[in-house]
Amino acid sequence: MSDNTPVYTYKDFASDQEVRWCPGCDDYVILRSVEKALPQIGKKKEDIAFISGIGCSSRFPYYVDTYGMHSIHGRAPAIASGVKLANPDLSVWVITGDGDSLAIGGNHFIHVLRRNIDLNIILFNNEIYGLTKGQFSPTTELGLRTKSSPYGNTQPPFHVGSLAIGANASFFARVPGNNPKAMTEVFVDAEKHRGTSLIEVLQNCVIFNDGVFDDITDKKVKAESQVWAKHGEPLIFGAENNKGLVLKGGKIEIAVIGENGVTQEDILVHDAKNPDPVMHFMLSRLKHPMVMGVIRDAERLTYGQLFTNQVEAVKEKAKYHDVQSLLNSGDTYTISDN
Amino acid sequence: MDNPDTTVDKAGQPNNANALNQVVIRFVGDSGDGMQLTGTQFSDTSAMLGNDVSTFPNYPAEIRAPQGSVYGVSGFQVHIGQREIHTPGDEVDVLVTMNPAALKTNLESVPKGKTIIVDTDSFVKKNLIKAGYETNPLEDGSLESYKVIAAPITQLTKEAIFDLGLDTKSMNRSKNMFALGMVYWMFSRPMEHTLNFLKKKFAKKPLVVEANTRVIKAGYNYAETLELLPTAFTVLPAHMDPGTYRIVMGNTATAWGFLAAMHNSGLELFLGSYPITPASDILHELSKHIHMGIKVFQAEDEIAGIGSAIGASFAGDLAITTTSGPGLALKTEAAGLALMTELPIVIVNVQRGGPSTGLPTKTEQSDLLQALYGRNGDSPLVVIAASTPSNTFDYAYMASKIALEHMTPVILLTDGYLANGSEPWRIVDISTLPPIKPRFAEPNNPEWKPYQRDKSTLAREWAVPGMPGLEHRIGGLEKQDVTGNVSYDPKNHELMTRLRKEKVERVAEDIPPLKVEGAQEGDLLVVGWGGTYGSLFSAVKYLHETGHSIGLAHFNYINPMPKNTAEVFGKFKKIVVAELNTGQLQLVLQAKFPEYRFLKYNKIQGLPFTVLELSEKFKQLLSNQ
Ligand SMILES: Cc1ncc(C[n+]2csc(CCOP(=O)(O)OP(=O)(O)O)c2C)c(N)n1
Ligand code: SF4
Ligand SMILES: [Mg+2]
Numbered sequence: 017m018s019d020n021t022p023v024y025t026y027k028d029f030a031s032d033q034e035v036r037w038c039p040g041c042d043d044y045v046i047l048r049s050v051e052k053a054l055p056q057i058g059k060k061k062e063d064i065a066f067i068s069g070i071g072c073s074s075r076f077p078y079y080v081d082t083y084g085m086h087s088i089h090g091r092a093p094a095i096a097s098g099v100k101l102a103n104p105d106l107s108v109w110v111i112t113g114d115g116d117s118l119a120i121g122g123n124h125f126i127h128v129l130r131r132n133i134d135l136n137i138i139l140f141n142n143e144i145y146g147l148t149k150g151q152f153s154p155t156t157e158l159g160l161r162t163k164s165s166p167y168g169n170t171q172p173p174f175h176v177g178s179l180a181i182g183a184n185a186s187f188f189a190r191v192p193g194n195n196p197k198a199m200t201e202v203f204v205d206a207e208k209h210r211g212t213s214l215i216e217v218l219q220n221c222v223i224f225n226d227g228v229f230d231d232i233t234d235k236k237v238k239a240e241s242q243v244w245a246k247h248g249e250p251l252i253f254g255a256e257n258n259k260g261l262v263l264k265g266g267k268i269e270i271a272v273i274g275e276n277g278v279t280q281e282d283i284l285v286h287d288a289k290n291p292d293p294v295m296h297f298m299l300s301r302l303k304h305p306m307v308m309g310v311i312r313d314a315e316r317l318t319y320g321q322l323f324t325n326q327v328e329a330v331k332e333k334a335k336y337h338d339v340q341s342l343l344n345s346g347d348t349y350t351i352s353d354n
Numbered sequence: 355m356d357n358p359d360t361t362v363d364k365a366g367q368p369n370n371a372n373a374l375n376q377v378v379i380r381f382v383g384d385s386g387d388g389m390q391l392t393g394t395q396f397s398d399t400s401a402m403l404g405n406d407v408s409t410f411p412n413y414p415a416e417i418r419a420p421q422g423s424v425y426g427v428s429g430f431q432v433h434i435g436q437r438e439i440h441t442p443g444d445e446v447d448v449l450v451t452m453n454p455a456a457l458k459t460n461l462e463s464v465p466k467g468k469t470i471i472v473d474t475d476s477f478v479k480k481n482l483i484k485a486g487y488e489t490n491p492l493e494d495g496s497l498e499s500y501k502v503i504a505a506p507i508t509q510l511t512k513e514a515i516f517d518l519g520l521d522t523k524s525m526n527r528s529k530n531m532f533a534l535g536m537v538y539w540m541f542s543r544p545m546e547h548t549l550n551f552l553k554k555k556f557a558k559k560p561l562v563v564e565a566n567t568r569v570i571k572a573g574y575n576y577a578e579t580l581e582l583l584p585t586a587f588t589v590l591p592a593h594m595d596p597g598t599y600r601i602v603m604g605n606t607a608t609a610w611g612f613l614a615a616m617h618n619s620g621l622e623l624f625l626g627s628y629p630i631t632p633a634s635d636i637l638h639e640l641s642k643h644i645h646m647g648i649k650v651f652q653a654e655d656e657i658a659g660i661g662s663a664i665g666a667s668f669a670g671d672l673a674i675t676t677t678s679g680p681g682l683a684l685k686t687e688a689a690g691l692a693l694m695t696e697l698p699i700v701i702v703n704v705q706r707g708g709p710s711t712g713l714p715t716k717t718e719q720s721d722l723l724q725a726l727y728g729r730n731g732d733s734p735l736v737v738i739a740a741s742t743p744s745n746t747f748d749y750a751y752m753a754s755k756i757a758l759e760h761m762t763p764v765i766l767l768t769d770g771y772l773a774n775g776s777e778p779w780r781i782v783d784i785s786t787l788p789p790i791k792p793r794f795a796e797p798n799n800p801e802w803k804p805y806q807r808d809k810s811t812l813a814r815e816w817a818v819p820g821m822p823g824l825e826h827r828i829g830g831l832e833k834q835d836v837t838g839n840v841s842y843d844p845k846n847h848e849l850m851t852r853l854r855k856e857k858v859e860r861v862a863e864d865i866p867p868l869k870v871e872g873a874q875e876g877d878l879l880v881v882g883w884g885g886t887y888g889s890l891f892s893a894v895k896y897l898h899e900t901g902h903s904i905g906l907a908h909f910n911y912i913n914p915m916p917k918n919t920a921e922v923f924g925k926f927k928k929i930v931v932a933e934l935n936t937g938q939l940q941l942v943l944q945a946k947f948p949e950y951r952f953l954k955y956n957k958i959q960g961l962p963f964t965v966l967e968l969s970e971k972f973k974q975l976l977s978n979q
Contacts, residue, residue, distance in 0.1 A: 086829030094658035098665025
């Protein structure tokens with residue numbers, strides 16, 4: 017935190033605009049979690065920008081008192097890339113939905129991850145198109161009946177983590193939309209990571225897809241259905257805290273500590289920093305329990321670093337350093353007064 | 355000047371002296387034959403002798419088409435003159451052909467009586483068949499009415515360098531230098547520039563320098579001793595304004611105009627772009643200069659190209675995006691966002707033949723309506739068109755200035771002809787260009803509102819991330835007047851729609867009046883825009899000088915138009931709008947100025963107008979008054 021950064025509370029980040037999501041929507045929880053994370057990231061308000069696409073989720077920037085742009089459908093990663101490259105000192109956040117980022121914006125989504133531009137992307141995954149009133153999205157499960165799939169969805173879904181890790185994401189985290197405390201922590205971790213940080217929030221849409229994540233996120237089941245990944249710690253879960261993930265025959269399995277000779281030592285220790293994405297890929301795909309928290313946080317040069325390094329190298333060798341000398345260079349000839 | 359008025363007569367020979375006013379030479383061969391380089395060397399050398407020059411390359415869309423095929427023919431046309439030159443020339447005075455396919459595809463442009471140089475060694479059965487010749491044109495009499503200079507160029511090239519130990523392929527690569535040597539002698543050009551160029555270019559390959567040097571000299575000497583060649587001609591220096599010059603291509607000049615705007619605005623330059631012919635050279639040029647504070651971002655597609663530019667503009671850079679027609683189509687929705695958020699960006703569209711993929715390597719002016727109206731909603735933005743390869747510099751500069759000072763997206767139209775054409779450019783001292791003053795907001799001003807406007811320009815102020823106290827949100831949803839908050843109020847929408855239109859219209863206060871060249875009033879006004887300037891001007895000038903009442907009004911500023919536009923139209927009895935499309939500007943003018951009748955003259959062949967066809971059309975319009 018730079019010395020002259022004011023001490024903020026979450027209230028400093030609330031804008032004067034009335035929040036207009038449906039009552040009970042997880043989007044409120046995400047908003048509050050972000051407002052709580054921002055005072056912890058050590059940035060001045062004026063040095064933060066939120067860029068969104070289109071969707072319910074993408075209304076988000078209006079509600080945060082920083083710089084912001086509510087742009088066009090699917091293009092926020094491209095626009096945010098421009099913001100960050102123009103001013104690398106900014107903390108730039110992308111707000112997007114599952115349709116926004118994985119359907120119309122799929123191309124920008126994979127390329128921003130590939131480039132590792134230093135942005136934080138919060139993907140509000142409600143497995144549905146909210147704003148356009150309930151069509152299936154690229155993350156909707158097969159068979160789900162929606163407005164545009166009255167007989168059941170026939171398009172198999174994308175898996176957000178697999179897609180992201182396949183696109184060489186350096187940071188991937190997943191959080192339930194009903195857990196503000198965990199969300200705030202993950203957002204702060206995401207900001208600390210240099211490179212593109214993708215956070216998938218399992219966001220309940222109370223109107224068009226209510227309860228899709230209940231078997232994972234409901235308070236009654238979450239102890240058994242969520243494993244929290246913490247770098248350097250064993251992947252243990254369960255109401256009794258006695259279950260863990262083990263690697264067996266190239267697959268991740270569940271083992272109970274104390275049964276069949278399994279000890280704490282046998283449980284996988286989470287290594288989020290591992291540059292090799294194979295384990296992160298496997299962890300991200302577990303369905304039950306589902307892995308939450310920071311699954312991947314690997315170091316990789318950012319686009320900004322690569323570009324700056326190149327600029328410095330070019331500067332050293334360049335024959336001219338300003339526009340006029342460039343114009344004056346090359347094969348010139350003089351016509352004199354005759 | 356001893357014989358300033360000597361011209362080439364019908365037989366391609368000087369009347370009585372060896373000084374020519376102007377000459378058009380076209381070098382053609384296989385795409386691997388180095389014709390672009392040969393032509394560039396000839397034009398550079400001529401420019402350095404003080405000639406005015408204009409060049410145009412003509413290369414195939416295929417990168418490496420099969421050798422000897424008609425679709426693999428690559429050409430480079432050079433027009434040099436003692437007079438001002440405005441086009442690469444309609445008709446070819448000297449055609450240099452390296453193979454039968456090149457002859458076959460280019461003969462049409464050579465009037466009877468002109469000179470053709472051929473490499474006889476390439477006129478073998480295999481190549482004749484590939485070119486579609488049933489008999490050898492060098493032997494069947496079909497070239498009788500031309501002045502054919504048949505030289506065994508391949509053979510002579512090999513003889514000049516046989517002892518250097520090069521393989522056949524490498525030896526063949528030098529034969530373009532033999533042809534260049536011949537043409538240098540023919541037009542009394544010194545070889546120094548090219549010899550120096552070769553030394554520099556192949557500094558690490560002394561053998562290649564030696565080979566090419568020997569071959570060019572061999573060509574020169576061969577021409578001198580050859581009885582077939584007429585005496586050497588010369589083209590005396592043109593009357594050019596004194597100063598330091600260099601030859602520039604349109605795309606390079608475009609890139610440099612943005613660099614000058616970057617420097618004079620004090621901003622950093624951001625380019626977001628996706629490669630597309632014929633615009634990519636702007637991306638290539640700017641990519642070379644990243645150490646001067648230019649951020650070049652090759653995006654995943656055109657949408658991300660303009661998207662990243664909008665982001666960079668939001669963050670305070672001079673942001674541009676470069677493309678050609680199909681790419682402009684993809685940028686449409688985002689251009690609307692820039693317009694709605696009233697952010698400055700420049701979108702360059704280097705037009706090519708359309709629709710769809712169309713004719714990627716050919717020129718056309720058929721994206722005008724797309725630029726003016728191709729967006730959803732009532733969405734006016736500024737549209738500017740450059741008109742010569744070198745003035746793309748000026749219009750790139752002005753596009754940036756208008757965008758930054760009026761807080762609006764600007765579309766700059768150039769085209770394939772301007773982009774790849776080249777001409778001498780007097781190097782500008784950028785400190786003499788009109789200043790650029792971006793409209794930044796005052797940090798910590800509690801009164802500041804995102805959509806409060808300047809009274810005279812209606813431009814809003816630019817508050818960029820990093821400025822304390824001005825945190826705000828903008829976006830594509832309709833804005834409330836002044837506050838910029840989201841608003842669905844019907845009256846506000848009408849107000850904002852009108853404000854956006856009015857804002858663009860007020861740019862007219864900052865642009866020069868429409869100029870008329872030739873007759874200032876009278877019988878026929880020719881109206882054009884963009885890249886056709888050279889040919890329109892040449893035709894109008896010729897007719898005007900030969901006593902016709904004809905003027906030319908050429909538009910560079912299309913939206914808004916200069917304030918005196920209607921006044922200009924009122925001074926002529928007839929108006930004809932000449933365009934390389936089916937009549938797009940004509941349509942706009944007819945709608946805007948219903949009190950006048952706009953005739954049209956159009957060509958849609960992927961080719962520029964020739965001065966000849968224009969002159970004939972205008973004469974016809976002048977005669978049936
Ligand atoms: C170019 C374009 N196409 C379509 C739309 C309509 N549209 C708006 S939001 C949306 C889907 C939003 O779904 P998602 O990204 O999942 O966001 P959510 O509303 O669920 O948060 C669609 C199809 C649009 N605004 N622009
Ligand atoms: S429709 Fe769904 S996602 Fe949109 S605001 Fe309402 S509950 Fe939230
Ligand atoms: Mg959604």
